Amino acid sequence: MATQEDVARLAGVSFITVSRVINSKDNVKEETKKRVLKAIKELNYYPNSLGRALNNNRVFTLGAVSPLFQGYSLESDLYFAKILSGIEKMCFEKGYDLLISTKRQSSKDFNYFRLFYQRKVDGIIFMGANLTSHHIEEIKNNHIPCCIISDNPNSSAIGYIDADNKNGTKEAVIRLLNLGHKKIAFLGITEKNQNIEERYKSFIATLKEHQIPFPKSYLILGDYSEQSGEQAIEYLCKLKNKPTALFCSTDSMAYGALKGAKKRRIKVPDQLSIIGFDGFEIGKYIDPDLATVKQPLNDMGYKAAQMLIERIEQPDQSKEKQLSFAKVIFPVIQVEGRSIGTYKGIDQ
Amino acid sequence: MATQEDVARLAGVSFITVSRVINSKDNVKEETKKRVLKAIKELNYYPNSLGRALNNNRVFTLGAVSPLFQGYSLESDLYFAKILSGIEKMCFEKGYDLLISTKRQSSKDFNYFRLFYQRKVDGIIFMGANLTSHHIEEIKNNHIPCCIISDNPNSSAIGYIDADNKNGTKEAVIRLLNLGHKKIAFLGITEKNQNIEERYKSFIATLKEHQIPFPKSYLILGDYSEQSGEQAIEYLCKLKNKPTALFCSTDSMAYGALKGAKKRRIKVPDQLSIIGFDGFEIGKYIDPDLATVKQPLNDMGYKAAQMLIERIEQPDQSKEKQLSFAKVIFPVIQVEGRSIGTYKGIDQ
DNA sequence: TTGTAGGCGTTATCAC
């Protein structure tokens, strides 16, 4: 593969002139430049990014860490793919490449920052990675440019992007209230999860605001899976005081709930309204199609990459500036669907 | 960030000894090794991959080119995500990282091999990239280790992985024949596509083998979209001699066909059997769930990465060896689904 | 078993 030296020889200049042309410095005579450019083309020369990076300490590559490739479920695949799509778009626009890395649930000793320490990437975007305060410390101490999506790091040393779970939930609940529902159950998850907790809190707060009671029996806990959605329906069937609507904290569980309702011959939405949260297009394929709350995952990834690149390219690396990371909360979109409607009673 | 030199100083050895420890050469005294290892840990030292790569001309990174992040459709997202998942798994096992690159439909001047020429990757896996013979020439001439998925390059200079479209189609058709179908329509696509053509050929051949006629009117052309699936149903409704089964060359169109059938109140499978090809899990969410043919996308990606890495690490780089790329065709899986069954007539 | 010199391809700095 051709090097600067080869190009220089062919063009009859020194290699440093070639370097100047490549980096479009202005102190090269127009004619020399042309000669060099011609030689570059002739030799199919590409600057070796390694030599380059070794010098300016910049590889023009971002890292994206996610559990994407574990293939937990269709939904998680889509979730991370959408975010990655946004990240990739910004990378493309800014001339960065994108390295993806998988946090495997199994390997306890996953090294979160290896790619950075090895100088394979200039910064890292984390999603679903469960950073601990210990990790945040490491980021601070070693000035690792990082951005996290959908999991508040509570530190200005790291960028933070999220969807507006609070308002998204509130508006979704209001949709149900406007349809006349007064008995709404909530399907959350057992596992600790900031986002779902936020949704739950907002759910409760909104009910309270509208003086709607929430009996303890209306709180159900699942595990993201479809099965847990089905089980939720089984559980509701056993209740004496049955709810007329079910707020599922994730789409995946909502799919299960719809399935469970079909099995039990519960008419959706006449006898039970079901609403989800996440906004995967899968909902469109189901009958009735799922009403849900859509996170702008693409935009979130796009913005995360933008923040990160800005931080990386920030010339002033003083301590103060390093703490200037922004926090961006994206509004969510209420998605229409025939899985919610007015309650028409059980005896149809 | 610490360098070999820093580690060496702390351990009281020369930096070359550090290098030896890192690369686990055996000519280092056990005790020295321990001291070095301790220093490495203390300084949180990681070998700089750039310096390393500059020397041994290997970056331990694979590139994967796909139109994934264009987000054409849910199905294409899943398709490429599944393959990437397999690629990533093998990369992980072999200690490689994975760089992803998007071939944008819009940008005509996409440089297929940039990542390689820049030494950012050691080899590239292409999917849905539409390599031309001109590209194949470039691969040959510049000895670029490449692997292509699902698009026969017809050249041993490049690895080739595919699903067994031929037998997959044949078996699927036989499933329909076994259900008693004798009038089967085929929904293909207008665009030129090797895979779909293979499926069509095998479809026709299998019918012929079983002496089943295929009237020209039974060939419908779509464009992958759901709409074209719906339109296919509209078209079939107008036929005098209606088929009892529809073979869709992609799942995406099958989803549309199911939707179209529902709209037209055609009972599936009693009045029309519908079968797809690709095997996305989305089919499970639809009612009735889609019978289809599943490509082992994960395995295909996994194998592609394996072939590529083997080729990269092959010590003998003689011309002959370079042409030793394998071609691997994966068997497909017939997925059960209630969208196919025996024909029960139109007057129910 | 350990150390020295040179080079991988690039760019920054300084000189002409």
Next chain:
DNA sequence: GTGATAACGCCTACAA
């Protein structure tokens, strides 16, 4: 406007 030199971090010879 152009060129020489040193440096980035590492590794492969060769030498001790």
